[in-house]
Amino acid sequence: MAASYELKASARDRVGKGAARSLRREGLLPAVIYGDKQPALPITIPVKETTLTLHKGGFLTHIGSVEVDGKKHQVIAKDYQLHPVRDELMHVDFLRVSANTSLTVDIPVVFINEETCPGLKRGGMLNVVRHTVEMIVPANAIPESLVFDLAEADLGDALHISATTLPKGAQPTITDRDFTVATIAAPGGAQDEEESSEEEATEE
Structure with a gap:
């Protein structure tokens, strides 16, 4: 199971808001690794490298490797917290994964052949109902996206989940x-x- 990113971490024995503030002053971020029937492992990770990894995209769908004091853990980020004002990373939750692990993740939806779509060429508009689809997937085969082909979609057509080929497993x-x-x-x-909404608002 290839990791798409690697982070170096240290075990963390200090907890609480005061300890977290102290860590951030040192350029470190509190995090935790849990799951796989093992005890939770509080850690610290570098703010700069983790933020760069987050902004590359796919942070919640890509397998990563976190090395804690010499031992590597295969993980996936399950959640992260941002500062409400400064939009800075505050905390990350990592889930341990193995080849047998199944995950529930939101997979982005992608549309192809918009330029040749009959309905769009006739002036229609693509109305995306779901920008992501919640999927249960193997941890070692998380798809980048679900692809929907618009080559034959006409006015009034609906694209259902059956219109795409689901990844194996x-x-x-x-x-x-x-x-x-x-x-x-x-x-x-x-x-x-x-116009209908405006008319309703006027009547009210």
Whole structure:
């Protein structure tokens, strides 16, 4: 299972807000590694390198390697906190993963052949219902995206989850219906909706 990024960390024995502030002054960030039926491991990681990794994209869907005092842990970031004002990283939660681990992640949706889409060429508009799809996937085969082909989509058509080829071993968390991911709205549909909303507001 290849790691897409590597971070060096140290075990952390200080906890609490005061300790966290002290760590950040040193250019370090409090984090924790948990899961895989092992005790939680509080750690510190470098703020600069972790922030760069976050901004590269895919932080919550890419497998990483965190080396703690010489021992490497295969992980995936499950959550992170940002400062409400400064938008700086405050804390990261990492989940241990192995080849047998399954994860629930949000996979981005991507559309191709928009330039040849019949519905769009006739003035329609792509209405994206879901920008991501929550999927259960193997930790060693997390897809970068779900691809939907618009080459034959016409006005009024709806693209359901069945319109894409799901990666091997992956399945949506919604299994009871063929849910809609996007539609090709007729020309003026969005404008009509706006006018309707304005009329309702005027009546009120």
